[in-house]
Amino acid sequence: MFTTRIALRTLVAPLAICVALMTSAAHAQASTDQAAVSFVEDVSTRAIDIISDKSASKAEREKAFQQLLNETADMQRIAAFALGQYLRTPTEEQKNEYLKLVETFIVKVYVTRLSDYNNEKLDVLSAKAKGDTQAIVQSEIKFTNGREPVKVDWWLVKNGSDFKIFDVNVVGIWLAQEQRSTFTTVIRNNGGNFEALLEHLRSQIAKAETGDISGISAAN
Numbered sequence: 001m002f003t004t005r006i007a008l009r010t011l012v013a014p015l016a017i018c019v020a021l022m023t024s025a026a027h028a029q030a031s032t033d034q035a036a037v038s039f040v041e042d043v044s045t046r047a048i049d050i051i052s053d054k055s056a057s058k059a060e061r062e063k064a065f066q067q068l069l070n071e072t073a074d075m076q077r078i079a080a081f082a083l084g085q086y087l088r089t090p091t092e093e094q095k096n097e098y099l100k101l102v103e104t105f106i107v108k109v110y111v112t113r114l115s116d117y118n119n120e121k122l123d124v125l126s127a128k129a130k131g132d133t134q135a136i137v138q139s140e141i142k143f144t145n146g147r148e149p150v151k152v153d154w155w156l157v158k159n160g161s162d163f164k165i166f167d168v169n170v171v172g173i174w175l176a177q178e179q180r181s182t183f184t185t186v187i188r189n190n191g192g193n194f195e196a197l198l199e200h201l202r203s204q205i206a207k208a209e210t211g212d213i214s215g216i217s218a219a220n
Helices: 002-052 058-072 075-082 092-113 175-189 194-209
Strands: 121-130 134-142 150-159 162-170
Touching (some): 002 058, 002 121, 002 150, 002 162, 092 194
Antiparallel strands (some): 121 134, 150 162
16 A cells, blocks of 8 residues: 555645646746736826827927837837848947937827827737747727728837837737838848938938828837
């Protein structure tokens, strides 16, 4: 009997350990998923509040949106990713200007593009962890004017204990990846001259400043 108990314990112990590890992993993933959902809900609510505040001037909305961007997006990683194979091309001075131009470009284009939105609602549909440091959150924007909902996926990366936005997929297009395609094309078409990309961004910002974003996408 004693020998049987030892044998049974020998068989059950590893199984119990496996179950415990699987349960722990499931709880960890559930915790990560919920944290990702909460992050997206908070960011989207703040963004919609900023864009919908018609009592604020465009400059005030841009300032608030830029602050939100700095707090919630991994701009260093996004800007670096968008350069692709040309990451090591710019000088330190060019790199610093590029980071500022990318941030200004995103702020001005999005504040202008979203200026007609009024109290829209974003519903989170699901969240899924990608390894230990990333998550994809699926959502959709519902419009108050009856327009068909727009699907938006959020690619989040862990920054310490918090999340940061790395990329956003709107109607099937990952914006940082599209931006990368545009930026690398500009540099390549100008013989590898990084200054061409800086001039491209300056001209796009000047155009958006006037409120004209025709022909400008998140990455053009």
